[in-house]
Amino acid sequence: MMPMDMSASPVCNLTVGDEIRGKWNHSIYRVRRRLGYGATGAVYLVEHKNGLAALKIGHDQMSITSEVNVLKRFSKVQGKVLGPSLVEVDDWQTRKATYPFYAMEYLKGETLFDFMKGKSLDWPGILLVQLLTDLHTLHQAGWAFGDLKPDNLLVTGPPYRIRWMDVGGTTVMDRSIKEYTEFFDRGYWGKGSRKAEPSYDLFSAAMVMINMAYPARFTKRSDPDKQLQEKIASSPMLKRYAVILEKALNGKYQYAEEMRNELVVLLNAKDQNKTNQKQMTKSNNQKPATRQAQKKKKKSFLAETFLVFTFVFVVYLFYMLGQTM
Missing domain, CATH: 1.10.510.10 (Transferase(Phosphotransferase) domain 1)
Structure with a gap:
């Protein structure tokens, strides 16, 4: 059987500015907005004396206690941050009923x-x-x-x-x-x-x-x-x-x-495929430039060789002229 839809429940319909006061610890939480709801209750973004927190409130004490135990277990998993850290556990007492809740770390992020x-x-x-x-x-x-x-x-x-x-x-x-x-x-x-x-x-x-x-x-x-x-x-x-x-x-x-x-x-x-493709693209882009550089290098070598040959020839001519005089 699928869990009951709690969308019409009072704990799922708190509005901006509503206050939840802890029965035992006397902490005050002011609702900013609802973050979500499910079969066991609703989660709200709330303000309290130490800043922002996420507060889960429900009808069933056993369900809330079970979730609190899970969060406590998560905090004992060495080297791993699984769920949000637990702040405190308490009850909210109204004229009509008492609702269990717990406050936990508010994780700021995106869906x-x-x-x-x-x-x-x-x-x-x-x-x-x-x-x-x-x-x-x-x-x-x-x-x-x-x-x-x-x-x-x-x-x-x-x-x-x-x-x-x-x-x-x-x-x-x-x-x-x-x-x-x-x-x-x-x-x-x-x-x-x-x-x-x-x-x-x-x-x-x-x-x-x-x-x-x-x-x-x-x-x-x-x-x-x-x-x-x-x-x-x-x-x-x-x-x-x-x-x-x-x-x-x-x-x-x-x-x-x-x-x-x-x-x-x-x-x-x-x-790896992306890396290989980038390398191939880079290689292909470099080929024309490489060929051009090789041509320039070859021309430079020929020019240098011609200059050396010319210099040697001129020295030889002066030497021959000196011998004939």
């Missing part, structure tokens, strides 16, 4: 769609390599991301780096995915179960790239396999990654690292 405007076709592959690197670390820690989609991703920098904004869908491995979005869900496309495992996230990662090529998304037709193949083949951005995308969509990768390594090889091969 995938905004970032890609004017960028080369190599960038989707570069961002996917970064995403797969983080997914491998997450999977090794025993979690699946679950609700992987552009709405939960952000590009920070420069240097440009893909980051996770919302970890509401993260699920312990081998359990049922607790939150998903149909377009990125392999169950919706008839490509497998909703079991939390690496291949579930890798399917979603492939669909994230497809969504970058088709921002408006599209609905499933009667033959989803053929439909996805046609979408990949019809996109100049996607067809260069067609083999890797199709393997991910069909569950051919067991680990994120496998998919990442193949993608790195592909990108390196493309870079």
